[in-house]
Amino acid sequence: MTTIDLFVDDSDIDVAIDDRDEGERRALELAHLIRLVAASDPGHAQRLVDELIVQLDRALDGTFREYLDGVTRQIADRALTASGAGISPSRNG
Numbered sequence: 001m002t003t004i005d006l007f008v009d010d011s012d013i014d015v016a017i018d019d020r021d022e023g024e025r026r027a028l029e030l031a032h033l034i035r036l037v038a039a040s041d042p043g044h045a046q047r048l049v050d051e052l053i054v055q056l057d058r059a060l061d062g063t064f065r066e067y068l069d070g071v072t073r074q075i076a077d078r079a080l081t082a083s084g085a086g087i088s089p090s091r092n093g
Contacts, residue, residue, distance in 0.1 A: 049079070050079035053075070057076070058085075
């Protein structure tokens with residue numbers, strides 16, 4: 001044990017090691033907030049998720065759904081179609 005160990009208790013420090021860790025922490029907070037909204041207003045939560053999907057797709061130049069499969073891809077397709085973004089033939093993969 002070093003001298004500094006006697007004075008510093010870092011067990012409660014929650015500092016992101018890098019940007020990826022910070023991004024993961026923020027994503028977990030967002031998911032928690034969406035769950036809280038869903039508990040009181042499921043329809044509003046679904047609209048928030050749909051808008052998030054649309055914005056992620058826009059930020060990724062229309063390729064967001066390529067990172068998904070199965071049910072999650074179907075949900076993204078529905079949200080994108082409902083938003084008017086649609087699914088272009090080049091993105092049908």
